[in-house]
Amino acid sequence: MIDGMRSKNDYLDAYIEFLYAKNIADSTIISYSSIIEEFFRYTDSIVITKKIKNDFLMKQQNFRPRTIYRKMNILKNFYTFISGVLNENIENYFVDFDLKLPSEKNAKVLYQEEIENIFEIISKDEIYSLENLFFELLYVTGMRISELKNVKILDIDLENTMILVQGKGGKERIVVYPESLNVRLYTYLKARKYILDFFEIQHNYVFIDFGTGKQISKNSIYNNVVSLGIRTGYKLKPHLLRHSFATHLLENGCDLRYIQELLGHSSVQTTTRYTRVQIEHKKELMKTCHPRA
Numbered sequence: 001m002i003d004g005m006r007s008k009n010d011y012l013d014a015y016i017e018f019l020y021a022k023n024i025a026d027s028t029i030i031s032y033s034s035i036i037e038e039f040f041r042y043t044d045s046i047v048i049t050k051k052i053k054n055d056f057l058m059k060q061q062n063f064r065p066r067t068i069y070r071k072m073n074i075l076k077n078f079y080t081f082i083s084g085v086l087n088e089n090i091e092n093y094f095v096d097f098d099l100k101l102p103s104e105k106n107a108k109v110l111y112q113e114e115i116e117n118i119f120e121i122i123s124k125d126e127i128y129s130l131e132n133l134f135f136e137l138l139y140v141t142g143m144r145i146s147e148l149k150n151v152k153i154l155d156i157d158l159e160n161t162m163i164l165v166q167g168k169g170g171k172e173r174i175v176v177y178p179e180s181l182n183v184r185l186y187t188y189l190k191a192r193k194y195i196l197d198f199f200e201i202q203h204n205y206v207f208i209d210f211g212t213g214k215q216i217s218k219n220s221i222y223n224n225v226v227s228l229g230i231r232t233g234y235k236l237k238p239h240l241l242r243h244s245f246a247t248h249l250l251e252n253g254c255d256l257r258y259i260q261e262l263l264g265h266s267s268v269q270t271t272t273r274y275t276r277v278q279i280e281h282k283k284e285l286m287k288t289c290h291p292r293a
Helices: 008-021 026-040 050-058 065-084 112-122 130-141 145-149 181-199 218-232 238-251 256-263 273-289
Strands: 162-166 172-176
Touching: 008 026, 008 065, 026 065, 112 130, 112 218, 112 238, 130 145, 130 181, 130 218, 130 238, 145 218, 145 238, 172 256, 218 238, 238 256
Parallel strands: none
Antiparallel strands: 162 172
16 A cells, blocks of 8 residues: 555554454553654654654653663554554664663562561451452452452452453463452452442442442552551552562562463563562671671
8 A cells, every 4th residue: 555545543543453453451552552643743654764763762862761662662563563464665764773771670579577567467457448458469469450450250269269360461360369368358249249239330340449339440459559558657559569479489489480470471581580689688688697798
């Protein structure tokens, strides 16, 4: 097809359809679209020149290297889609983009003793709140906040204490949880049913906003976890609990590839960042405890 028969937005719409067909998460597609639309402001045509690419790149210099790299990679994949999937003869000037990235920082984690301290504090609560439930679920399963938000009724197997999780890219995996958590879940599900009946609505999402009965938002889960942190004296965030989950498994002898499976990482290289966390912890212990450190 000759350029001009499709507008820039036609190509973007086709790419969005392609991403949806690959089960890419809505939030990811929205993010990709916004970056491509940002680039479109620098060109009148889908056909670009090296100068247009460089002008766009110059405008990105105030961003962090990882942000620039991400934008360039998204645009490279977009133009690869145009030339490869749509079979259009359009030059992809993003293919040869080269940027040296700084080494990835180690994930921050809580020590096992700190996690136990939090469990000790919430064990004394007269009412087991949503804060407590989200904290416990995120730590014992390693789920992402978006995965917890999207758990549905039929995804939970209370008898076998398992949850079917829809991960990134629509990939499914099984996570398990301790049987003691079933009491909390039974109590929560009864309260959930009462709320849905009160608002006279029905849906399959497990976790709901008690003020509306609708599916809970990621912000609400996040705020509940942060609130528990304030109450217990720790700077808690959902992803911190995921990092802690992985690191504590590794420290207690769990195989790295099994941790990869539990976390839903597509590559074991992503999981190896937790080995670096373990090494840093050991260094800190040496500094604190060893007479020759």
